[in-house]
Amino acid sequence: MKKIITFLLIISFYSCTSTDDGNHILPNIPVNETVYLNLHNALQHTGGSSTISGGISGIIIYNIDNTRYIAWDAACPHLAPNKCTAMTLEGLLMVCSCDKSKFSILDGSPQSGTKYAARQYRVVKDGNTLLITNF
Numbered sequence: 001m002k003k004i005i006t007f008l009l010i011i012s013f014y015s016c017t018s019t020d021d022g023n024h025i026l027p028n029i030p031v032n033e034t035v036y037l038n039l040h041n042a043l044q045h046t047g048g049s050s051t052i053s054g055g056i057s058g059i060i061i062y063n064i065d066n067t068r069y070i071a072w073d074a075a076c077p078h079l080a081p082n083k084c085t086a087m088t089l090e091g092l093l094m095v096c097s098c099d100k101s102k103f104s105i106l107d108g109s110p111q112s113g114t115k116y117a118a119r120q121y122r123v124v125k126d127g128n129t130l131l132i133t134n135f
Contacts, residue, residue, distance in 0.1 A: 015055070024096070026075055028134075031055050031100060031121055035130040036103050043130075057086040059121065060094060064104050071121040071132045076101060078114035086117070094118060 011118040019130045033054040035043070040061075042048035048063045051074060058074035076085040076096035087094040087103065093111060101113025108118035 025080055025116070026056060026073070026077060027081070027121060029056060031059070031073075031132060031134040033059060033091040035061065035131065035132060036130045051089070054132070055119075055121070058080050060087065060089055060105070061123070061130065061132070062089075064106075067125065069123045069125060069130055069131075070106070071123045072103075072108055073119040073121065074106070075119065077103075077116040077118050078110075 017106060026131055033052065034108035035050075035052060037043050038052045042050050043061060043063050046063055046065050048062060051058050052062050053059075055073040055093055060072045060074050062070050064070060072094060074086045075081050075093070076098060078101065079085045079096065083097065083100040087096050088093075090104065092105045094105055095101070096113070099113055102111040103109065103118045104111060106121050110117060115132075121132050121134050124133075
């Protein structure tokens with residue numbers, strides 16, 4: 001009987017574990033964007049990028065190798081959204097316009113200024129179309 005109770009306690013402990021990254025600054029909003037590559041010349045080449053509307057402060061899209069694309073919300077992940085919290089792309093870094101915090105375009109990791117990573121969205125390439133979602 002003690003083994004069963006111990007087993008149930010262990011299972012209940014692990015079932016309460018959260019995968020939340022601890023960032024409660026940015027709101028969770030639905031994202032469902034379609035991008036036509038023929039309308040974005042920069043995205044047609046490896047290393048190309050483009051920023052589109054959508055998400056919280058826009059969405060930064062990066063072409064990794066013409067078959068894989070990544071997308072990040074342009075909102076600075078460590079600041080409440082406002083007019084100055086949109087990131088811009090400088091080389092392989094996304095830079096927050098408010099405080100110059102930097103994030104890697106390749107994995108969203110903070111390079112300076114914060115512990116929070118950029119918010120990533122799922123990208124599915126279907127022919128000449130990118131589908132960007134967060135669900």
